[in-house]
Amino acid sequence: MCGIIGYVGGRKAAPILLNGLKRLEYRGYDSAGLVTVNKTGARRYRVVGRVQNLDKLVKGLDLSMPCGIAHTRWATHGKPTEANAHPHTDDTQQFYVAHNGIIENHEKLRTQLEAEGVHFRTETDTEVIVQLIAKFFETNLETAVEDALKHLEGTFGIAAVSSADPMKIVAARRGSPVIIGVGKDEMFVASDVSALVQYTDQVIYMEDNELAVLTPGEYQMLSFDHKPIQRETLQIDWKVEDEGLKGFPHFMLKEIYDQPETVRNACRGRMIVSEGVSVLGGLQSKMEEIKNLRKLIIVSCGTSYHAGLIGRYIFENLTDLNIEVELASEFRYRRLRLDETTAVLAISQSGETIDTLAAIREARRKGALTIGLVNVVGSTIARETDCGVYCHAGPEIGVASTKIFVSQLVILNLMALLIGRYQSVSLNEGVAVIKALQNLPDQISDILAQASQLEELAKTYQKYPNCLFIGRQMHTAVALEGALKLKEISYIHAEGYAAGEMKHGPISLIDENFPTIALLSNDASYDKMINNIQEIRARSGPVFAITYTGDAQAEKVADDIFRVPETHELLQPILSVIPLQLFAYYCARFRGTEIDKPRNLAKSVTVE
Template sequence: MCGIVGYVGMRKAAPILLNGLKRLEYRGYDSAGLVTVAKSGSRRYRVVGRVQNLDKLVKGLDLPMTCGIAHTRWATHGKPNETNAHPHTDETQQFYVVHNGIIENHEKLRAGLEADGAHFHTETDTEVIVQLIAKFFDGSLEAAVEEALKHLEGTFGIAAVSAADPMKIVVARRGSPVIIGIGKDEMFVASDVSAIVQYTDQVIYMEDNELAVLTPGDYQMMSFDHKPIQRETFQIDWKVEDEGLNGFPHFMLKEIYDQPETVRNACRGRMNVSEGVAVLGGLQSKMDEIKNLRKLIIVSCGTSYHAGLIGRYIFEALTDLNVEVELASEFRYRKLRLDETTGVLAISQSGETIDTLAAIREARRKGALTIGLVNVVGSTIARETDCGVYCHAGPEIGVASTKIFVSQLVILNLMALLIGRYQMVSLNEGVSLLKALNRLPDQVSDILARASQIDELARIYQKFDNNLFIGRQTHAAVAMEGALKLKEISYIHAEAYAAGEMKHGPISLIDENFPTIALLANDASYDKMLSNIQEIRARSGPVLAITYEGDDQCARHCDDLFRVPQTHDLLQPILTTIPLQLFAYYCARYRGTEIDKPRNLAKSVTVE
């Protein structure tokens, strides 16, 4: 989950590295550091905390070197301090490495290197990499890195430089993302395209067990056994201005307000309303296989897992598929029967989530058709699945996912409709859903126009240290997402339950200091939800209800209320989600927390 950026070319490296780190800070912010190298020597700077601390440290310094690497850390081995901050170096201070991942055999390697006379200065697993490179260096940095890699077990994305072999960056990948950026007489490396999109829109996504040597204006790629590799170049489909705050105080709020356009982008060119069908080009090559599926397993983590839970209801409503949803981190440990009639749908914002990636690799090994739903073009999951669909939502910088969740729900409806029109969905049903999708952006805008009401509710409820979220059917998963958002950014404890579970334990927590956020839908579960609310009120529990326009009963049974527009049943979770996102945001703002960079969290989970 750490962030890596590197540059070699004709320009001064330090400003480019610092700018890249600022754009990568959502990947980790325990500490940060950079090193620039030249024949005359190297200059390394490291700090604890945010990238702004590093920026202050090097401000005004003369750093003319045109080659360097940098890192922002999310700690795995070793406490966040300056000593453990990357880049790491060897005893001679000629070799430097930045690393994302976990070296599983680092203790054994450390013991062997110490026996050979090496002196270690950090608690990190990364230091063994640079010590190995120094040990094996014999005039060629790439040869030393290549030899060092033979000894490493675990996952890594690394970049290495040396004053002994300057104007060269050697990068390698196994399990952690590494992206090469191609410029004119300059080359870039990063763990995320956001770090380099200001400088180039031409990138290469490295795959596992690959190594590359970057020099100004050129690169060479090879496998770990030294076989040359030619890799496709991708064009980044968004611009640096997409990452700006545009006047918003936080990226999270900006991205919540992006959602009308997010919905439009998810639907654009993908709906034939008159025929009631979805048009998803990314699935077309495998449609014969998709039409013959009997079972669909959705694998995902975090917010994407909640999207998958809602997706189960969507696919069950529109298709004949038997649908299961699995946490990707647990999928590998189940004894599942998979064959060519099983599809495994992997949902991931980044397309690099390590557990989700491992799940699809296991599924492919066992013969299942793999489908991806990701936001990042060219990401590992996008490349390794048999087919898939992109969100096209643009970059999401806030650690707490908002617009990608909504985009995922829209596309899950389109995917299910595509299959369902071959099975059980009538023309009229298809047309009805697509027309409702066309209305959705304006309905999201309607909710955002009333954000001040949510702000006022958050001012009242942020004083509580514990919250309960409840819902039924699709709204049980929406409750889980609402609770997660509140926990992530405000640090308020929140639990989510399917409302039918209230009497099986959670109701014992209810008192005047334990509020409930109750989610009501205009469906068969409505009366039961009202009964749940009445049970909570009977025990003095405050209730904030999120319900639909036209609901006149609920107001008599709750303390506070917010209504969302009515829409198609399968789209209602999208509209219910928007006020929960705003509620979490405003609670966090009143509590003064770091909204875009919540403690202990990073945007992309690329290590196990």
């Protein structure tokens, strides 16, 4: 979850490192640090808190060294202090390491090294790595890193530099993402492509148990047993301008407003209206197997899990498959019987979510077909699944996911329609779904045009310390997602519930100080949702209803309402979630919280 950036070449490293950290800060912002090295020594600077604090610390200093590494931290072992901030060094202060991951045997290694006279200065698991490198160093850095890695258990993405072997970065990966950027007479390393797009569009995604040696003019890839690896570069399609705020005060708000285009990108070139079919090139190589599937298990975490819960209804409506949805973090602990008639669909924005990655590896071991739905081209899940589909939504910087969720729902409809047209979905049904998808961007724009209404409502509701979100069927998952958004960025305690469960406990919480956000849709559950709202009102609970344009009853039973356009039943959650995203954003803004970088969170969860 931490962010790593490294540079070696002909330019000053420090400005590049700082710029990279700013682009990686969504991966962690408990502390930040950088080190630059040459043959005369090293200069290291570390701070608690945001990258801007590091920027202020080094401003005006002469940092001309052309090689260095930097790190922004999401704390696992050890509190966020300057001493625990990366990069870490050894007793001689010749070796430096930035690390993302968890070294599971660090306590054992620390004890052994201390018995040999090594003095530890931090509480982190990372320090054992650099102390081992220093111990094994003889003539070159890569051999020392190789020897150190043999003793490590757990996950890591690391970048190491040394004044004893300058103008060189050694990177290694096991379980945590590491990406090499190839420039002209300069090389980069990072934990995310967002840190590299300003400098190069040529990258190499490292695989597990690989090591890279970077010098200004070249790179060398090796296995952990020192065997050469040949790997071609890939071209990334993100542009620097994709990551700008474009006049918005926060990335989250920008990304909410990106969503009409996000939907267009998810659909572009993937639909044939006249035939009522979708075309997903990433699945074509496995279509014969997909046609013969009997069961689909969706695995994901967080917001992607909520997309999976909605996906269950989508696939059940459009296909004959048996559908299960599992939290990826729990998938490995079940005794699942998988075979060639089962597919496991992994949903992950980053394509690096460690629990989701572990789930697909378990699925492959048990003989299931694995399918990926990710946003980042070349990510680990994209590479390790048998087939898959990209969101093509561009970078999402705000920690609280918005546009990727909507993109995922669009693509889940396309995937289900692709399979369903081979099964029982008629031409007319297929055409209806595709036409509804075509209308979505304009409908989302209509909702965004009413954002001021949600801003006014947020002024009132942000004062409450608690909030309940309820829905039925697909909108149960929308309620979960709405609650997650609100608590992620505003720190208001919020819970999402299936409305049918109200009388099984949650209704005891309701009083005049406990509001409910109720999600109404034009389906078989509508009357029951109205009954739920009346039960809440009978107990003096304030109610804010998200409903559809043609609803005539909601305003009679709810204190406040917001209307979204009507669409195909399977797409209604996409329109219902947009006002919840805006509502959460405005609540957070009125409360003065850090919207793009909420406390204790990071964008990509790459440690267990």
